[in-house]
Amino acid sequence: MNTNQIARIASLLGEPARTAMLLQLMDGRWLTATELAGAAQVSPQTASRHLAQLVAASLLRVEQRGRHRYHRLASDEVARVLESLMQIAGQAPLQRPVVPGPREPALRMARMCYDHIAGRLGLAIAERLQAERAIEFDGEAGLVTERAGPVLARWGLSLAPEQAPTRRARPDCRPCLDWSERKPHLAGRLGAMVCAHCLDQGWLRREAGSRALCISARGAAALRGLLGLEAWRKVAEEAPGS
Known part of the structure; x- marks a missing residue:
């Protein structure tokens, strides 16, 4: 493990469309690129590029079933990281009720x-x-x-x-x-x-x-x-x- 690898994962999570697709998979489902494109509000072509990067980084798994390719979070460790980020992102400033x-x-x-x-x-x-x-x-x-x-x-x-x-x-x-x-x-x-x-x-x-x-x-x-x-x-x- 090195800082470049950590930074690469962080940069992947830092793109809103990719994050939207990852969060859509937090319930453990398998979804197609088209379904994830809709969740991220991007074109299917853009979604495919994002998904390929997430699969290459071992954040997602992909399986071919018939005509469709289905995506899912790669592991519960990935889900755990996302859940932790959601906790941090959801914290309000200290001067406001949390x-x-x-x-x-x-x-x-x-x-x-x-x-x-x-x-x-x-x-x-x-x-x-x-x-x-x-x-x-x-x-x-x-x-x-x-x-x-x-x-x-x-x-x-x-x-x-x-x-x-x-x-x-x-x-x-x-x-x-x-x-x-x-x-x-x-x-x-x-x-x-x-x-x-x-x-x-x-x-x-x-x-x-x-x-x-x-x-x-x-x-x-x-x-x-x-x-x-x-x-x-x-x-x-x-x-x-x-």
Whole structure:
């Protein structure tokens, strides 16, 4: 690593159109160049040039599927950098009241952060798993404890070992500083599993064209039971079935 490499990444993120495309992918979706061009309000040709630079810098992944090429953030590390930049950019001058994170109520309640859950719901899940000593956060590190098995079973989950561990294997658990709550929610492999499970069960559903996650009536009942009534009230006073 050298200063030129750092400066190159910073310069790529410093172009508004490229940043707009990266932020559009913060919910973990695969999108085409045409869709990303629309998000960045640039021509398809300009978008293609930007996307090629982002792929070359390992900020994006691209896959050919039939006639289309789909783009996605290259890793949760890239999402983490973007989330940190969003926190810095959203900070108001000290002389004005600070309202961190998004202003939209739906985004503050629950949203996608790459492939895991952020917002009040993400924070409540992390705090519940910590209270039950299924996970532990220590600074930037996270640990899945030996008590996790029965706790995760109540969620309908089992954290099996990686099929083929590598030197860069994704951690099972790590804290991710929440943009709006300014406390850590759950990321890593377990965070992705919890999110996918909530979506598969129909507890959550994605809002079209947004990172927001909508909590269904069925999800409200299930999450209220798993998180506890007091924690649930803090998550979503206006959620269906709350």
